[in-house]
Amino acid sequence: MKNFIKNNIEKRMTLPALVMVLLLAVCGCETDEDQTVATLTNLVLSEEFDSDGAPNPAVWGYDIGRGPNGDGWGNQELQYYTDRSDNVEVQNGVLLITARQESFEGASYTSARLLTKDLFEQKFGRFEARIRLPYGQGIWPAFWMLGADIDENPWPAAGEIDIMEYRGQQPTVLVGSVHGPGYSGGDAISKEFILENDRFDTGFHIFGIEWGPDYVNFYVDDFLYNRITPEDVTGPWVFDKPFFILMNLAVGGSFVGAPNAETEFPQTMLVDYVRVYN
Numbered sequence: 290m291k292n293f294i295k296n297n298i299e300k301r302m303t304l305p306a307l308v309m310v311l312l313l314a315v316c317g318c319e320t321d322e323d324q325t326v327a328t329l330t331n332l333v334l335s336e337e338f339d340s341d342g343a344p345n346p347a348v349w350g351y352d353i354g355r356g357p358n359g360d361g362w363g364n365q366e367l368q369y370y371t372d373r374s375d376n377v378e379v380q381n382g383v384l385l386i387t388a389r390q391e392s393f394e395g396a397s398y399t400s401a402r403l404l405t406k407d408l409f410e411q412k413f414g415r416f417e418a419r420i421r422l423p424y425g426q427g428i429w430p431a432f433w434m435l436g437a438d439i440d441e442n443p444w445p446a447a448g449e450i451d452i453m454e455y456r457g458q459q460p461t462v463l464v465g466s467v468h469g470p471g472y473s474g475g476d477a478i479s480k481e482f483i484l485e486n487d488r489f490d491t492g493f494h495i496f497g498i499e500w501g502p503d504y505v506n507f508y509v510d511d512f513l514y515n516r517i518t519p520e521d522v523t524g525p526w527v528f529d530k531p532f533f534i535l536m537n538l539a540v541g542g543s544f545v546g547a548p549n550a551e552t553e554f555p556q557t558m559l560v561d562y563v564r565v566y567n
Contacts, residue, residue, distance in 0.1 A: 367541035369396035377401035402537035417497030423556035427548030428457025445473035471524025
């Protein structure tokens with residue numbers, strides 16, 4: 290795996306070059322939507338995964354198990370989330386989140402779900418990650434956010450922003466969504482992005498949002514493909530407070546269905562970096 294990662298990771302940009310590219314992208318990308326863009330002036334979180342071993346504990350915690358109610362995190366997911374190195378580890382500058390088919394604590398699969406709750410939370414800004422996605426029927430990776438007040442305002446009242454979620458059986462399609470009171474689950478406000486002439490499991494792509502008081506803009510690489518505003522939701526706009534970040538790789542569940550005989554394991558979500566600007 291180490292040699293595979295080393296040989297397949299593209300050369301990283303320096304921070305000044307990255308900022309310049311992002312500024313050009315958000316000011317000059319073409320879209321059918323009217324654009325509202327943030328000014329990227331301050332890098333406030335830069336997780337580059339440069340130290341092998343466990344992810345930085347000052348930034349990342351873990352959800353463990355099969356959900357508070359043992360119901361697959363409310364989505365009928367099939368995995369047991371752990372913090373073992375078999376499921377989550379940094380190697381050669383990349384965070385690896387790995388789903389495995391194995392019997393563990395009553396589940397048939399294991400994986401990992403990381404989150405910055407109580408460690409890093411922010412209201413507004415640009416949130417992005419450079420990720421290579423896995424593939425296969427029943428494979429469900431996600432890079433997303435939840436309202437930091439979720440303990441006081443249970444989902445969906447706290448709000449959810451899905452920067453990227455993806456069905457492994459559709460390796461050219463991803464979904465960006467917001468969930469809130471009156472527009473959650475199957476009624477979320479969503480839009481698909483289709484990658485032309487390529488697949489998300491064959492290379493790294495940058496998934497991001499730019500979020501302000503009255504909009505959430507969704508990006509893949511340098512392309513703005515959706516903008517959601519208070520006028521687009523069918524309930525209260527709850528995206529005016531700090532949110533925290535989550536990254537996970539689920540197996541099965543209501544969004545993707547169960548794995549089948551053609552689904553290969555292990556499957557790994559490779560994260561090159563996570564960066565947040567305000």
